[in-house]
Amino acid sequence: MTDLPLDFGEAADLERLRLDFRTWLAGHPLPARDEDEPLPVFLHRWHRILHEGGWVGLDVPREYGGAGLTPLHQVAISDELGARGAPGVPRIGYLAHALLEFGSAEQRTRLLPRMLAGDDVWCQGFSEPGAGSDLAGMRTRADRGPDGHYTVRGQKLWTSYAQYSNLCLLLARTDLTAPAHASISAFVLPLDQPGVTVRPLRAANGDDEFCELFLDDVGLTEADRVGAEGDGWALAMTTVAYERNALDTGHLSKYGLLVERLRRKAREHNGPLPDGLLTDIGRCVVDYQVLVAHTRRRIAERLAGLAAGPESSVDKLLMTRVEQRLYETALRVFPEELHGNGGEVFGDYLYSRAASVYGGTSQIQRNIIAKRLLRLPAGGRA
Numbered sequence: 029m030t031d032l033p034l035d036f037g038e039a040a041d042l043e044r045l046r047l048d049f050r051t052w053l054a055g056h057p058l059p060a061r062d063e064d065e066p067l068p069v070f071l072h073r074w075h076r077i078l079h080e081g082g083w084v085g086l087d088v089p090r091e092y093g094g095a096g097l098t099p100l101h102q103v104a105i106s107d108e109l110g111a112r113g114a115p116g117v118p119r120i121g122y123l124a125h126a127l128l129e130f131g132s133a134e135q136r137t138r139l140l141p142r143m144l145a146g147d148d149v150w151c152q153g154f155s156e157p158g159a160g161s162d163l164a165g166m167r168t169r170a171d172r173g174p175d176g177h178y179t180v181r182g183q184k185l186w187t188s189y190a191q192y193s194n195l196c197l198l199l200a201r202t203d204l205t206a207p208a209h210a211s212i213s214a215f216v217l218p219l220d221q222p223g224v225t226v227r228p229l230r231a232a233n234g235d236d237e238f239c240e241l242f243l244d245d246v247g248l249t250e251a252d253r254v255g256a257e258g259d260g261w262a263l264a265m266t267t268v269a270y271e272r273n274a275l276d277t278g279h280l281s282k283y284g285l286l287v288e289r290l291r292r293k294a295r296e297h298n299g300p301l302p303d304g305l306l307t308d309i310g311r312c313v314v315d316y317q318v319l320v321a322h323t324r325r326r327i328a329e330r331l332a333g334l335a336a337g338p339e340s341s342v343d344k345l346l347m348t349r350v351e352q353r354l355y356e357t358a359l360r361v362f363p364e365e366l367h368g369n370g371g372e373v374f375g376d377y378l379y380s381r382a383a384s385v386y387g388g389t390s391q392i393q394r395n396i397i398a399k400r401l402l403r404l405p406a407g408g409r410a
């Protein structure tokens with residue numbers, strides 16, 4: 029196993045947590061994936077095993093089913109899993125944050141323990157045809173009737189794994205007269221109800237991750253709304269800020285394994301590597317170290333109580349650079365991974381192409397950095 033990139037060994041209780049987890053993991057290894065078992069079903073099985081062991085939601089308050097520890101404790105678990113090439117803890121942190129920050133006490137109590145346990149499986153219904161980068165341009169509507177109930181009409185797109193989910197964090201426009209950012213509200217949409225149609229889309233790599241979500245006169249109540257009417261934009265920005273960081277995913281350790289493989293290859297190769305490959309491997313190592321250093325800083329900020337904000341756009345760009353360069357280089361160093369059914373590196377290489385799109389494209393991250401962090405004036409011709 030490689031060095032763990034986020035080893036904050038100085039905290040004794042964290043060290044104990046890592047040791048406890050390693051002991052538990054020795055008795056609960058990653059189960060084998062059944063033939064023909066869809067990836068999300070397999071990951072859900074793993075989610076439940078981790079939850080039963082008490083390793084999910086470590087940073088969520090105890091009253092909502094978590095362990096009431098710090099984000100660092102949860103990161104340590106992701107880190108341990110990633111370093112073993114195992115899937116990380118389920119990626120629900122960003123949804124949990126949305127509920128913790130915007131949900132009512134009743135919603136947190138009702139929804140968070142089930143989310144952590146994997147009793148409910150969530151998807152994210154933000155993007156629409158024509159409203160991805162321009163999310164504020166969404167057209168899905170939730171019209172409130174005199175009885176206070178909402179009727180939802182519209183279409184969502186790219187909704188990952190909606191076919192395996194029973195709940196959707198949905199954004200819809202509730203006020204057609206207000207400016208775009210003040211007119212959006214968020215809802216918890218149960219998918220198993222009349223008027224909801226989920227249609228999976230087949231991607232170029234054969235996966236059926238994406239879905240279209242059609243909403244035809246779907247009924248929702250006020251109890252389904254998260255936050256006040258018009259809070260949807262702020263909730264969405266909170267959600268994506270937590271989605272755009274490298275802390276919770278275990279990706280760092282996973283990248284670390286591959287960086288180590290590349291370094292070993294460079295060391296052991298007989299004679300010079302072809303076509304500047306050594307330089308590319310060097311770049312991967314440096315990019316990775318920059319991301320690790322940056323992530324450590326983010327951890328320190330989170331422990332100091334700072335919420336994730338627009339700085340996450342920097343994280344997202346750094347992660348994308350590491351991921352895409354790393355897998356591109358790995359395929360040149362290990363071309364055999366391109367053959368047969370495609371090794372794990374090949375599958376990861378294909379998925380790395382999406383890193384500059386999901387969670388907001390790289391261009392949009394640069395726009396956010398320019399406007400909200402650097403406060404640059406808007407571009408365009410005079």
Ligand SMILES: Cc1cc2nc3c(=O)[nH]c(=O)nc-3n(C[C@H](O)[C@H](O)[C@H](O)COP(=O)(O)OP(=O)(O)OC[C@H]3O[C@@H](n4cnc5c(N)ncnc54)[C@H](O)[C@@H]3O)c2cc1C
Pocket residue numbers: 151152153154155156158159160161162185186187188189382385386387388389390391392395
């Ligand atoms: C693997 C994956 C999983 C996803 N999962 C989900 C999900 O679960 N739920 C969900 O809601 N969405 C999901 N998405 C959708 C994702 O959020 C959108 O694809 C993304 O925001 C881009 O929107 P778009 O596809 O409509 O592209 P567009 O917004 O049409 O962009 C097209 C191109 O134009 C560029 N562009 C657009 N506007 C600007 C601008 N102002 N300045 C500079 N360049 C610009 C973009 O950078 C891009 O290159 C997922 C996407 C991927 C790839």
